[in-house]
Amino acid sequence: MKxxxxxxxxxxxxxxxxxxxxxxxxxxxxxxxQSLLPALNMRLVRPSALVDVNRVVGLDDVGTRDGSLAVxxxxxxxxxxxxRHPLLAEALPHVGHAxxxxxxTVGGSLAHxxxxxxxxxCLVLLGGAVRARSARGEREIPASNFFLGPFTTALAAxxxxxxSTWPLEEDxxxxxxxxxxxxxxxxxxxAAAAVRGDEVRVAVGxxxxxxxxxxxxPENPGASAAAQVEPWxxxxxxxxxxxxxxxxxxxRAVARARERxxx
Amino acid sequence: MIVVxxxxxxxxxxxxxxxxxxxxxxxxxRLGLTGTHVGCEHGVCGACTVLYEGAAARSCLxxxxxxxxxxxxxxxxLARDGRLTPLQEAFHRRHALQCGFCTPGILLAATDFLAxxxxxxxxxxxxxxxxxxxxxxxxxxxxxxxxxxxAAQAGAEGAGA
Numbered sequence: 001m002k003x004x005x006x007x008x009x010x011x012x013x014x015x016x017x018x019x020x021x022x023x024x025x026x027x028x029x030x031x032x033x034q035s036l037l038p039a040l041n042m043r044l045v046r047p048s049a050l051v052d053v054n055r056v057v058g059l060d061d062v063g064t065r066d067g068s069l070a071v072x073x074x075x076x077x078x079x080x081x082x083x084r085h086p087l088l089a090e091a092l093p094h095v096g097h098a099x100x101x102x103x104x105t106v107g108g109s110l111a112h113x114x115x116x117x118x119x120x121x122c123l124v125l126l127g128g129a130v131r132a133r134s135a136r137g138e139r140e141i142p143a144s145n146f147f148l149g150p151f152t153t154a155l156a157a158x159x160x161x162x163x164s165t166w167p168l169e170e171d172x173x174x175x176x177x178x179x180x181x182x183x184x185x186x187x188x189x190x191a192a193a194a195v196r197g198d199e200v201r202v203a204v205g206x207x208x209x210x211x212x213x214x215x216x217x218p219e220n221p222g223a224s225a226a227a228q229v230e231p232w233x234x235x236x237x238x239x240x241x242x243x244x245x246x247x248x249x250x251x252r253a254v255a256r257a258r259e260r261x262x263x
Numbered sequence: 264m265i266v267v268x269x270x271x272x273x274x275x276x277x278x279x280x281x282x283x284x285x286x287x288x289x290x291x292x293r294l295g296l297t298g299t300h301v302g303c304e305h306g307v308c309g310a311c312t313v314l315y316e317g318a319a320a321r322s323c324l325x326x327x328x329x330x331x332x333x334x335x336x337x338x339x340x341l342a343r344d345g346r347l348t349p350l351q352e353a354f355h356r357r358h359a360l361q362c363g364f365c366t367p368g369i370l371l372a373a374t375d376f377l378a379x380x381x382x383x384x385x386x387x388x389x390x391x392x393x394x395x396x397x398x399x400x401x402x403x404x405x406x407x408x409x410x411x412x413x414a415a416q417a418g419a420e421g422a423g424a
Binding site: 001004006008010030033034038040041042052054078093096099100102103182183184 | 265282283285288304305306309312315318319320321323324325326328329331372375376390391393394
């Protein structure tokens with residue numbers, strides 16, 4: 001299908017973009033558009049205006065700050081600099097396809113907050129944060145408070161993601177696991193793990209309404225994670241299958257993260 | 264309405280477009296470049312893939328208005344002076360297409376892929392093709408053709424070195 005009518009606005013500065021988002025009721029920022037354009041084409045959303053932020057300068061920096069990878073909202077998912085973080089290096093190939101990663105942005109994926117998306121899951125596991133600004137001011141939102149539910153975040157309608165921070169701890173092994181019907185499709189289930197010494201951290205996605213940290217038994221991470229989720233059956237998979245999948249993916253992710261922590 | 268100034272296959276166009284016009288429809292309907300095919304219009308089938316600013320992108324997930332100032336290559340821009348690219352020749356030799364609907368998108372995606380991945384494994388090629396639906400070939404000849412083009416490219420570079 002084709003998008004419903006909207007006004008296309010193209011600010012060249014951040015201030016201009018924020019003013020447009022504040023002034024225009026039902027405006028939506030357009031970044032990579034790899035989720036927004038499908039939603040428009042299917043007429044699932046009807047914004048009055050799109051504020052195309054692709055020409056706003058300085059929003060795509062990637063650098064290291066205070067032990068974290070600081071990623072500008074407009075950094076594309078294909079950006080090689082993101083792979084400096086070992087968890088992102090492992091998760092990013094699962095994000096859509098090469099052609100969608102060339103356009104899709106990190107900030108856009110976080111703001112879209114699909115329950116099965118890889119980047120939100122990684123941000124929650126790492127305990128990262130999102131920095132957002134509106135004409136009213138700037139704030140930092142920890143990942144644990146950012147994702148509220150499927151396609152729902154703590155962002156206000158006039159707020160724009162500026163940056164996300166991805167903590168990178170020393171002596172820590174990271175791993176990401178996911179199963180999708182075809183590579184690049186929406187995940188049935190996904191798991192991310194970080195291991196440092198005896199400490200094991202696990203987060204799961206797709207089988208929960210938002211990416212969720214789980215307290216797992218370090219001796220038995222898969223089974224203890226599976227016991228904590230209540231997957232809903234889909235046309236593709238039964239709840240029992242998905243629960244077992246969580247067990248397998250968490251077990252694999254923790255095992256690999258552990259090997260890397262020891263290496 | 265918005266005026267876009269865009270370079271497609273080396274030729275510059277200046278056109279006034281509706282805000283909501285998709286780049287895929289602009290290329291096909293306005294510029295007459297119907298080699299870019301439109302399948303699903305939500306980024307899944309890959310048929311509309313073009314090179315946008317040098318990188319493969321779905322033209323159904325871009326607005327024509329966004330493309331102001333951009334450089335785009337469509338399947339019509341691959342061959343030079345009537346000579347197919349080595350990738351296109353490999354598709355021909357390996358019979359990597361039947362109906363041809365998916366072919367333009369795959370050619371553009373694979374052109375970008377081979378530029379970034381000079382010596383791909385078969386698994387990497389299959390991974391690339393997960394972003395492209397082909398209902399005729401069963402994919403095997405497409406993987407063969409891309410592998411052959413990669414080998415030819417590596418050989419040519421080796422010979423030149």
